[in-house]
Amino acid sequence: MGRAPCCDKANVKKGPWSPEEDRKLKDYIETHGTGGNWIALPQKAGLRRCGKSCRLRWLNYLRPNIKHGEFSDDEDKVICAxxxxxxxxxxIMAAQLPGRTDNDIKNYWNTKLKKKMMNSLISMPEIRKPLHRLQPFNSSTNYSYPSLSIFQNSNINVNAPLSSSSSPSYLYSTNTSSYHDQTLSIPSSPTTNADHHQHPVLQSQDHGYLGMGPMESYQGVKDGPNLVVFGVDQASCSSNSDGSCHYEYGSAAGVYDHRNNLRNLQRDSYKEFGGNDDKEKGYYGDSSLDSSLEEIKQLISTNLCSSNIDNNLNFFVDETKEVEKIMYY
DNA sequence: AAGTCCTCCAACCGCCAAATC
DNA sequence: CGATTTGGCGGTTGGAGGACT
Incomplete structure (x- = not known):
C-alpha cells in the first residue's frame, strides 16, 4: 500500500497566499498554537490549504521576528564558513542566524552568494599554470601528500593516510615530478602576494605545462596553535589543434587539527573547459556543478571568504563545534 | 514600445526519519 | 514489529518584475 497523501490535493488551494489567508493563519496560530498537528490545522483555521503549505508559510514568512532584506557581511561569513x-x-545554518529561515539562506546562496564565490574563484590570481596527473580518489587507498618535504616544518603527520571526504573527488598524484623535485617548506606565516614572484616557476616535462613556485602553492597556510589549513590551486590554458582554447584548473585544500590528530577536508577537484579527450588520460575528474561547489568550499576553506583569515578560521572551528552540538545533543 | 532574457524568491515536491497506531 | 502518519528537510520550479536589446 502506498503512502496516503497528506491532504486532498483536489480541494486545496495552491500558489501565492492572499493577505486574507495570511491573517487567518496568523490569527489562528497566535490564539491556539499549532496544536502539534499541521495536517489538521488548515481546516480548524478555515483555510483551504495543505497543512504542509501552512507550516511553510508560517515558518518562512508569518512567524514573529523573521528578518527580511539584505544579508549583512557578517551573515555572509557565517554562511560561507x-x-x-x-x-x-x-x-542548521538558519539556527545560527537569528531571524533567517532555511529557505531564505538557501535562496540567498543559490542566487547570490554562490555566484560571488565563483567570481572570486575565477578571478583569484593564484589560479595559474599547472598541471599534474590526477587519479580518482579511492577511500580504500592510503594517499599521502604530494610532497613530504612540503610539510617538513609543519605539524602535519605526513605518514598518516588522508581521510576520504564526500562524493566524487580527486587527489593529486604523488608521482608529480614538479612537486617531488623541489625542496619545499611551509612558511611560518601566511604567504603574501608579494612572495609570488620570488619563487621558481616549474615546468612539467611530460606535458609542457608551466607549474608554479612552491611557496605560492601554499597561500593561505595558517599554522595556528591548534589548526593548520592549507590550499593548492592550479590552472592551465592551452590551444587545441582546432584552434579552441582548453582551460583547466584544479585545487586542493585541507584542514589538520593536531590537537586531535585529525584530518579532514582533504579533497581535490578538477575542472576543464573546452577539452576533448583528456578525460581518458586521467588528467581531470568531475566537471559537474558538484565540482564547482567543492571548489567553492575549498576556496572558502583557504582564504577568500573573509578578509581576516584568523577570525575566519577561529570562527570556522567554533562553528563546527556548535554544529556538532546541534546535531548530536 | 515590444519582445526576450535574467534574477529573485515564494512555494511546491518528494524523500526520509521519527512518531504513532 | 510492521504499517501508517506526520514533520522536517533539501532540491527544484514557476511566476513576477526588472534589465536588456
Missing part, C-alpha cells in the same frame, strides 16, 4: 564545513545543511 558553515557551507565549507557542513555543506547545504540550510536548517
Amino acid at each position: 558553515l557551507f565549507a564545513s557542513i555543506g547545504s545543511r540550510w536548517s
Whole structure:
C-alpha cells in the first residue's frame, strides 16, 4: 500500500497566499498554537490549504521576528564558513542566524552568494599554470601528500593516510615530478602576494605545462596553535589543434587539527573547459556543478571568504563545534 | 514600445526519519 | 514489529518584475 497523501490535493488551494489567508493563519496560530498537528490545522483555521503549505508559510514568512532584506557581511561569513564545513545543511545554518529561515539562506546562496564565490574563484590570481596527473580518489587507498618535504616544518603527520571526504573527488598524484623535485617548506606565516614572484616557476616535462613556485602553492597556510589549513590551486590554458582554447584548473585544500590528530577536508577537484579527450588520460575528474561547489568550499576553506583569515578560521572551528552540538545533543 | 532574457524568491515536491497506531 | 502518519528537510520550479536589446 502506498503512502496516503497528506491532504486532498483536489480541494486545496495552491500558489501565492492572499493577505486574507495570511491573517487567518496568523490569527489562528497566535490564539491556539499549532496544536502539534499541521495536517489538521488548515481546516480548524478555515483555510483551504495543505497543512504542509501552512507550516511553510508560517515558518518562512508569518512567524514573529523573521528578518527580511539584505544579508549583512557578517551573515555572509557565517554562511560561507558553515557551507565549507557542513555543506547545504540550510536548517542548521538558519539556527545560527537569528531571524533567517532555511529557505531564505538557501535562496540567498543559490542566487547570490554562490555566484560571488565563483567570481572570486575565477578571478583569484593564484589560479595559474599547472598541471599534474590526477587519479580518482579511492577511500580504500592510503594517499599521502604530494610532497613530504612540503610539510617538513609543519605539524602535519605526513605518514598518516588522508581521510576520504564526500562524493566524487580527486587527489593529486604523488608521482608529480614538479612537486617531488623541489625542496619545499611551509612558511611560518601566511604567504603574501608579494612572495609570488620570488619563487621558481616549474615546468612539467611530460606535458609542457608551466607549474608554479612552491611557496605560492601554499597561500593561505595558517599554522595556528591548534589548526593548520592549507590550499593548492592550479590552472592551465592551452590551444587545441582546432584552434579552441582548453582551460583547466584544479585545487586542493585541507584542514589538520593536531590537537586531535585529525584530518579532514582533504579533497581535490578538477575542472576543464573546452577539452576533448583528456578525460581518458586521467588528467581531470568531475566537471559537474558538484565540482564547482567543492571548489567553492575549498576556496572558502583557504582564504577568500573573509578578509581576516584568523577570525575566519577561529570562527570556522567554533562553528563546527556548535554544529556538532546541534546535531548530536 | 515590444519582445526576450535574467534574477529573485515564494512555494511546491518528494524523500526520509521519527512518531504513532 | 510492521504499517501508517506526520514533520522536517533539501532540491527544484514557476511566476513576477526588472534589465536588456
